[in-house]
Amino acid sequence: MRVDTTGGLGAGDRATPARLRDSAALLLPVRRAISLRDRIFWALASVSVLASLLVTIASAYVLQATLTIDAHATLSRECRIIGSVLDDSADAARTLSTMMLGNERSTLIAPDGTVLFDSMTDAADLPNHAGRSEVADALVTGSGSSDRKSQTVGYVSIYEAIRLADGSVLRLSEDRAGAMALLWSSLAWIVGILAGLVTLSWFTSLLLSRRLIRPVLRIDPTRPDCQAPYRELEPLVQRLSSQQELLEEQMERLRDIDSMRSEFTANVTHELKTPISSIMGASELIRDGIVRPEDVRGFARRINSDAQRLSSLVSDILTLSKLDESERSLDLTALGSSSPCDLYEVARDACSRLQPKADAARVSLWLEGGPTVVTGYPRLVDEMVSNLVENAIRYNVPGGSVTMRVGMRGHAPTVSVRDTGVGIAPENQEKVFERFFRVDRSRSRASGGTGLGLAIVKHVANVHGAKLSLKSRPGKGTTITVVFPASTDTQGPQDAQGAPEA
Incomplete structure (x- = not known):
């Protein structure tokens, strides 16, 4: 007897695994993919709205800062004018009380900090002002300024003070609106402008998102040769x-x-x-x-x-x-004109210029080789060679030597500088050509080094297509070699052994 395992289904209605998966899929909630157009739209709209808000707030703070600076300048100028009048007056407090200063508050303070006069309140009711920063600065330096948040929310009190001839201090002050107060006072305008910007940003973002996504939406995924919906991409x-x-x-x-x-x-x-x-x-x-x-x-x-x-x-x-x-x-036109130059003559001139420095450091200076012609920028080549020799002298030891060798490696013009100085630690050998890197900062600065010599050497070598190499052992010395590109028109003595080793 055969057992029916189809659960009562007929032969034509038997459930295959594929059909079971399809049936289960119908029961699951459908997750809709996020539209690329929507993403672009919301990104553009959000950035536009946020930028509008930030610009508005930043503008308020910039305006407030500008107004504060202007107020300080105005009060300082008025302080000097009024101060000159009070210096000529026999009774400064009485003279000050007769002046009409509008919304500005004037205060006369004795050298010990006692308030002698205040245009806004009774001077006897005010505490000692010696501790106020603008007053303290004026007593010491002759003038002082400060700004403090007043008890009125959103406003800033601006102070300018000068010391008078009799040692007393004249202080002028006024209240200016802070950034939040400016925003609040212009709230209607700001809301209107922001609403316009938001609306404009909204429609602009919608238009841009549609135009950007339209080419992708035109792709036809129903073509016979397109198994993947976006095969065209x-x-x-x-x-x-x-x-x-x-x-x-x-x-x-x-x-x-x-x-x-x-x-x-x-x-x-x-x-x-x-x-x-x-x-x-x-x-x-x-x-x-x-x-x-x-x-x-x-x-x-x-x-x-x-x-x-x-x-x-x-x-x-x-x-x-x-x-x-x-x-x-x-x-490379800014570097001048390229022309043939003799490395040996350049090296000899550099040694001649730096001989006094070598003598002062008790370092022997030697030049070996012969005429070696390269095509390049003579001034830069001279600066490169001079920096190599000067650096070798600077980091040498008393009684040491610097040997420069100029010659050819095959068809490649080569110049090398070997010293018997302090050497360079392995971990620093790749850094010595960086700008402002010094193996010994005290030695370099004491001898007038800028920390840029070897960086210039590296760049000059790059401009000429030359290869730069360094060999060094701490306590034994350093050899830096510059090998120019091989050329059939270069001339010079053959140097089969190459540059000396450190």
Whole structure:
């Protein structure tokens, strides 16, 4: 006997697994996909409305700040005018009481803080004002100002005070509306403007969302060769996917550049502030006659040294900025004209200029090799070589040496600078070409270093398509080598052994 497992269904009505799944699906709640058009519409509408609100609030605060600044300027000017009148008066309090100042409040305060006169209330009822910030500043420096929130919500009391010839203090004040008070007083206008902006943003967002989504809605998913509803978009998706890595790489580079610029700006500010502060401090001491006559020459030397350091720093910053702009725009015309130059002659000139500095540091300076011609920007090549030699002298030790070798590696012009100095730790070797990085900050600043020399070397090498390498051992010295691109028209002595090792 066969058992019927169909639950009473006929042979033609037997439930297959697929039909069971379809039946179950009919019983489940249908989840409607969010419309792309709706998403675009709500995003645009929300941003527009939020931007309108933020602009309105920000405008109120900006207006309030502007009014406060104007009020301070007006009160300060009136303080000086009235103060000149009171200085010529035998009875300042009585003279002040006869002045009509409108909504402005005038107060006369004795040097000990006692209120002698107040145009708004009885002076005897007022507490001692010596602790008020504007009064305290006026007693010490001659003038003072402040603004405080008054007990009236939404208003700010603005104060200006000056010290009179007899030591008393004249204070003028007035109340100005704060940002919230301005908003509240213009509420009807603000609501009307916001309503108009919201309505405009609403319809604009609706129109834009429809126009943006219309091309997608025109795709016909019922075509015989389109198994996926949006198969027509597959080439675009594939192309976007293939460009995704490139875009991410470019974005990463942009983030790195932005970070580098922010760091560079902070470093420049710090580096410029140090010599400027030193120059200002020394010059003010001389101006005020605090410096003894026999010490003036020392302070003058200090000012001259800081001015020279400041000049070098500004020059290096300008050079880096020009190199940055040329590399970024791929336009090298701002660097001048390219022409053949002899690396050996450039190196010899640099050694001649820096010989006094080497002698002062008790460092021997040597040049090896012979004429080696490259095509490039002579001024930049000279600056690169000079920075390499100067850096090798600065980080050397008394009795040490700096050896520069100029020659060829095959067809590649090469210049290397080897020193017997302090060397560079392995963890810092990749950082020495960064801007304002110093292996030894005290040594570099004491010798006039700007921290930009090797950064300039790196950029000059990039402009010329040269390869830059560094080998160093702490306590043993450092060798920096620049290898220019190989060229059949370069000339120079062959250097089979290459640059000396550190």
